[in-house]
Every structure is written in C-alpha cells, then in structure tokens.
Amino acid sequence: MGDPVKQDQAVLSCRNLGKSYEEGPQSVVVLDGLTLELHPGERIAIVGSSGSGKSTLLNMLGGLDTPTTGSVWLAGEELSALNEKQRGLLRNRALGFVYQFHHLLPEFSALENVCMPLLIGRTAIAEARQRATQLLERVGLGHRLAHKPAELSGGERQRVAIARALVNRPGLVMLDEPTGNLDHHTAQGIQDLMKELSISSQTAFLVVTHDLQLAQQMDRVLRLEDGKLVAA
Ligand SMILES: Nc1ncnc2c1ncn2[C@@H]1O[C@H](COP(=O)(O)OP(=O)(O)OP(=O)(O)O)[C@@H](O)[C@H]1O
Ligand SMILES: [Mg+2]
Known part of the structure; x- marks a missing residue:
C-alpha cells in the first residue's frame, strides 16, 4: 500500500x-494506469474530449x-478491501457525488431528494429538512422545494443534485459536468460555493468539466488523454 502516512x-x-x-477479441483501454492524489481543501478540474474516459474515471474513484x-483509497480506505455494504456506508459518510445525468429520484421533491443522504445517515428529519432547505436556497432553488425532478429545468435538476452531494458535508465531492446546463451567472455561483467550502470546511472537489473558465478557477487542471492524466 506504500506510504501509510501519505x-x-x-x-x-x-x-x-x-x-x-x-x-x-479486442480490448479497449479507457484508463491506462493513472495516478492521482487529492488533499483536503484542494480543488482539481479534469478536462478531456468526449469519450476520453472522464466519467469512467469518476465512477472508479x-x-x-x-x-x-x-x-x-477514499478517506484512507482501500475500496477493493471493502464489501459492497461497507463501500456504500463509506460513500454516504465521506463522498458527495454529482452524476453527469443527475440520477435524482423522480417520485420525490427537490427537498426530499436533498434530504435523502442525511436520512440514510440517520439525521433527524427536522434537521435534515432545515439543512436541505438552506442548501437549496444557496443554489438559488428556495422557490422550488416541492417540485419533483420532472417539474424542474435541466439546470435546476443539476443544482438539486449539487445540493444533495453537499448536504452530508463530505470531505470530498466529485462532480461530473455539474454546470453543463447552467448560464454563466449561475455556474459562477456554484464555483463560488465550491471555493467557499474548500476554505471554510476544507472540502476537496474533483470536477469534470468542458467549461474552461470554470476549470481555470480551480487549484489544478488535469487533462485526461490516452488514458492518462497530464497537466493541462
Ligand atoms: N460498458 C462499456 N463497455 C464498453 N465501452 C465502454 C463502456 N462504458 C464506457 N465505454 C467507453 O469508454 C469510453 C469513455 O467513456 P466515458 O463515458 O468515460 O467518456 P467521457 O470522457 O465521460 O465522455 P463525455 O465527455 O462525452 O461525457 C467511451 O469511448 C465509451 O464508449
Ligand atoms: Mg462523461
């Protein structure tokens, strides 16, 4: 496992x-032996052409x-050493994840979707609702709490997914194209929120994006190319 302190x-x-x-008979190599390390409070952007393997990389990580x-290793635990249940618990505790295609629960309102990770982690309902409401307000959706995903715009769904990923206050958040459907002003608001949390809570962020303006505001920009990460 190498240097345990590191x-x-x-x-x-x-x-x-x-x-x-x-x-x-052929083997398609998407990721080719890459290495990455992310520290508390650090924000890294990953860029790369469509099909280069960015979502595949996030799914593995x-x-x-x-x-x-x-x-x-996620929060010090080697993923392959855990069974599925342990991995699920670790993910709930340590990781917020924003999928490229949101994966919100269609039967539930925006507020209920954001509450879900807290309820799974056994936070009391009143506190869960309060924290979820605050975050939804922070991403500009205080007026859409009761709407279900089908009643929200694409960018609004993205912002619900971002609020859901942050609500458990994880040490690390991975976001796959989080601002693809957002106008510049709203995207900048998400960028500002990530920066604020990286400073105030030492939250680390790993963001896949095609938005170079967003990427350049991060601490480091890496490009996924031929299955490897290189400095962009
Ligand atoms: N289950 C699978 N079987 C075979 N090939 C796959 C599978 N999943 C993904 N791939 C291939 O892996 C490559 C990388 O896909 P991935 O979704 O990671 O790309 P991406 O960089 O996220 O692209 P985009 O910017 O369009 O989202 C693609 O060429 C895709 O066809
Ligand atoms: Mg992708």
Whole structure:
C-alpha cells in the first residue's frame, strides 16, 4: 500500500488505475494506469474530449465501478478491501457525488431528494429538512422545494443534485459536468460555493468539466488523454 502516512492525509488517491473493456477479441483501454492524489481543501478540474474516459474515471474513484488494475483509497480506505455494504456506508459518510445525468429520484421533491443522504445517515428529519432547505436556497432553488425532478429545468435538476452531494458535508465531492446546463451567472455561483467550502470546511472537489473558465478557477487542471492524466 506504500506510504501509510501519505495515504492518511489524502482524501482520495489512486495508483496504477486502469480500466479496459473487452469488445469481442479486442480490448479497449479507457484508463491506462493513472495516478492521482487529492488533499483536503484542494480543488482539481479534469478536462478531456468526449469519450476520453472522464466519467469512467469518476465512477472508479467513487467506488461505483471496479477498475481492471490498480487501487483507490477514499478517506484512507482501500475500496477493493471493502464489501459492497461497507463501500456504500463509506460513500454516504465521506463522498458527495454529482452524476453527469443527475440520477435524482423522480417520485420525490427537490427537498426530499436533498434530504435523502442525511436520512440514510440517520439525521433527524427536522434537521435534515432545515439543512436541505438552506442548501437549496444557496443554489438559488428556495422557490422550488416541492417540485419533483420532472417539474424542474435541466439546470435546476443539476443544482438539486449539487445540493444533495453537499448536504452530508463530505470531505470530498466529485462532480461530473455539474454546470453543463447552467448560464454563466449561475455556474459562477456554484464555483463560488465550491471555493467557499474548500476554505471554510476544507472540502476537496474533483470536477469534470468542458467549461474552461470554470476549470481555470480551480487549484489544478488535469487533462485526461490516452488514458492518462497530464497537466493541462
Ligand atoms: N460498458 C462499456 N463497455 C464498453 N465501452 C465502454 C463502456 N462504458 C464506457 N465505454 C467507453 O469508454 C469510453 C469513455 O467513456 P466515458 O463515458 O468515460 O467518456 P467521457 O470522457 O465521460 O465522455 P463525455 O465527455 O462525452 O461525457 C467511451 O469511448 C465509451 O464508449
Ligand atoms: Mg462523461
């Protein structure tokens, strides 16, 4: 596992991370032995062309999919050493995740969607509602609490997903194209919120984005190219 002290300090790290898919007799290599380390309060943007493997990388780092090679440590725990239930608990405690396509629960209101991670973590309902409401107000959705995902615009859904990822106050938040549907002003508001939380709570952020203006405001920008991460 290498240097245990260093692993403890990083909120996320991976070594030699690889992912390939078997396509008939051929193997398609999407991630090719890459290494990354993210520390508390650090904000990293990952850019790269469509199909370069950005979502695949986030899914591996977030424990949603299993790599072909290498290891991932999340909050000091090696993901492959945990069973599915332990991984789920770790994710709920330590990680906020914003999927490229939101994955909000369609039957539930914006407020209920944002409350969900807190309720899973056994926070009392009144406190969950209060914290969820505050965050929804912070992303400009105080007037849409009772709306279900189908009654929200694409950008509003994105912001509900962002609020949901932040509500448990995780040490690390991964966001896959979080501002793709947002106008410049609203996207800048999300950027400001990430910066504020990285300073006030030492929250670390890993953001996949095509928005170069957003990427350049982060601490580091990495490009995913030929299955590897290089400085952008
Ligand atoms: N289950 C799978 N089987 C085979 N190939 C896959 C599978 N999932 C993803 N891929 C391939 O892996 C590559 C990377 O996909 P990924 O979704 O990670 O790209 P991306 O960088 O997130 O693209 P975008 O910017 O369009 O979201 C693509 O070429 C895709 O076809
Ligand atoms: Mg993607």
